[in-house]
Amino acid sequence: MYKTYDVLIVGAGTAGSYAAYLMAKQGLSVALVERKRAEEVFKVTGDAIGKHHIEELTKSGLSISNDVFMIKYEGAELYSPDLSIKYFVAGEGYGLDIGKWAQWLINAANNSGADIIDNHTVSTPIIEGGFVKGVKASRRDGTQVELRAKVTVDASGATGVVRTKLPSQYRISEPLLPxxxxxxxxxxxxxxxxxxxxxxxxxxxxxxxxxxxxxxxxxxxxxxxxxxxxxxxxxxxxxxxxxxxxxxxxxxxxxxxxxxxxxxxxxxxxxTRRPLASMVGPGIVAVGDAAVAVNPIHGGGIGPALLSSALASKAIIEALEKGDVSEAGLWRYNLDYLNAYGIKQAQLDVFRLMLQTLTNDQLNRGLRARILTEDEVLRMSISGNLDLSGGKKALMALRLLKVPDVARKLSLALRYMNEIKKIYINYPRDPSELNNWLAALVAKYNEYRLKLKLPLMTL
Missing domain, CATH: 3.30.9.10 (D-Amino Acid Oxidase, subunit A, domain 2)
Incomplete structure (x- = not known):
């Protein structure tokens, strides 16, 4: 028989283990559920993380084991399809030993008081009175069990094994489309x-x-x-x-x-997309890849996983203190995530869609013309937009004249990045307004997608 926890976290990857550490450290009763043996947790990734994410991590009180780092990076080289053009974008980071990284985070959660429940495969959420009350799972021997909590955190990765099995009226159930x-x-x-x-x-x-x-x-x-x-x-x-x-x-x-x-x-x-319309529901939140917390351009998710877990943990702690784990009680997480990263993520998603329509020839000519400089690429990766002074706009215009077909697509993307930002700035502060907001977002995306000759989105 399992006890009822304050928080039940499904998935012991980066997002789940970090959330377990943060909330257990604050005195909550936390269970971290993992389908593998704890010692076998390993995520297939690019294994790279920006230095700034590590700096934020240390502020939480964690002492990072040096053996998780294999190499220090100074930047990224970006190559055109014909390999004739190379950009260098500065930016410090680390290459991780992802196995040791996973074990270090799981141990941090365990040492802070979280219960590690491994060898349990989660099947479905438990819904009672409209609230998620935990999950149903099976042990390795086939025994079916129920794991219950006041708040359930889906940290199960891109498949989102908890949130995607909720009824469609829960906005957090939004599927990840190909x-x-x-x-x-x-x-x-x-x-x-x-x-x-x-x-x-x-x-x-x-x-x-x-x-x-x-x-x-x-x-x-x-x-x-x-x-x-x-x-x-x-x-x-x-x-x-x-x-x-x-x-x-x-x-x-x-x-x-x-x-x-x-x-x-x-x-x-x-x-590789914009944020979920909502990362919360009654008694449930999603973090990491399960919440599509990523950089849409390159798919990097370790840093956003840490950020989403930190913000979700704050919202959950506050909701439990107030005794309100409803969608409205957890709504702060949506707002905090958008302000910290989600608006940038949405803007980069707009840019991503444009990039995916470019041919190799267009990429070669565009990079050769340096329609974006290394500095502009760096600025966009940091802020999600490209606000240029008058002089720099004039220089860009001269570069764009060399590749008019690519220039049209770039200009279109930059315009809609700003349009989408305006919509996200007005994200509702109350769940009751979400459907109207989402309709406006989908309409704006479809304007853009029509111009790119891409299939339209649906609500």
Missing amino acids: EDASYAYREIVEVDYSIPNPQNIRIYLDNNISPGGYWWFFPKSDRVANVGLGIWGRLVKENGLNPRINYEKYLASSPYVKGRKLLHTGGGIVP
Whole structure:
């Protein structure tokens, strides 16, 4: 028989373990539920995280074990499809040993008082009186159990095994559609040459290798790298593309992985979209990939996972103190997330859609014309928009004259990034206003999607 907890967290990845640590540290009774053995938790990712996310993490009181870091990065190299153009965008970060990172966070949660309930596979949420009261799960031996709590946190990853099984009237149940995701495959490989400039991650745009996405080479040492690719989910579903097949066809025998010795392989679905219309429901919140807390351009989710968990934890603690875990009682999380990151995420989603319509020829010509400079790319990645002074606008206009077809798409994206921002700034402060707000958002997105000749969204 399991006790009823204050908080039940489904999934012991980055988001779930960090949320468990934060709330257990504040004295709440917390259960962290994981389908694998705790010692086996391992997430297939690019394994990279920005330095600023680590700095925020340490402010929570966590002492980070140095063995989770494999390498320090200084920036990213971005390559055109024909490899003739290279951008360098400065930005410090780290390459993680993701297995050690996972164990460190789980141990932090456990040491703070969270109960680790591993080897339990969650099947469905328990709904009583309109509220989520926990989940049904099965042990390894097939025994069915109920795990109950005042608040349930879905930290189960992109599949969102709890929230997506709620009735459709719960806005948090919104499905992740293929067009809003990337289907990825990656390998950790040891190579037989000394990797040049291992302090830089490398991103390659090429619609032959990674249609609607990119392929990457992230060094983890001078002989080991995380190498993979992502394909736009829409193309996977419509055209039957497979990231692993593309990897074998284009990368497995390439000079990049010369002497390739496999250390680990894996793949998965990566959300690449705007925030959920709502990340909360009565008695439930979502964090990390389950809440599509990501960077829509490159799919990076470790940093946003930490941020979403920190903000969700604050909202849950406040809701429990007030004795109100209704949708309205947890609503603060939506507002805090949008202010901290979600508005930027939505703007980058607009830019992402435009990028996915560009051909290799357009990418080559656009990068060659430097329609965006390295500084402008960096500014957009930080703020989600591109506010330029009069002089810089004039210089950009001159560059855009060289590639009018690409310029039209870029100008369209920049315009709608601002339009979408205006809508998100007016996100409702009360759940009763959400449907009207969402209708306005979908209408604006569909204006944009029509101009890009993309399928329309539905409510």
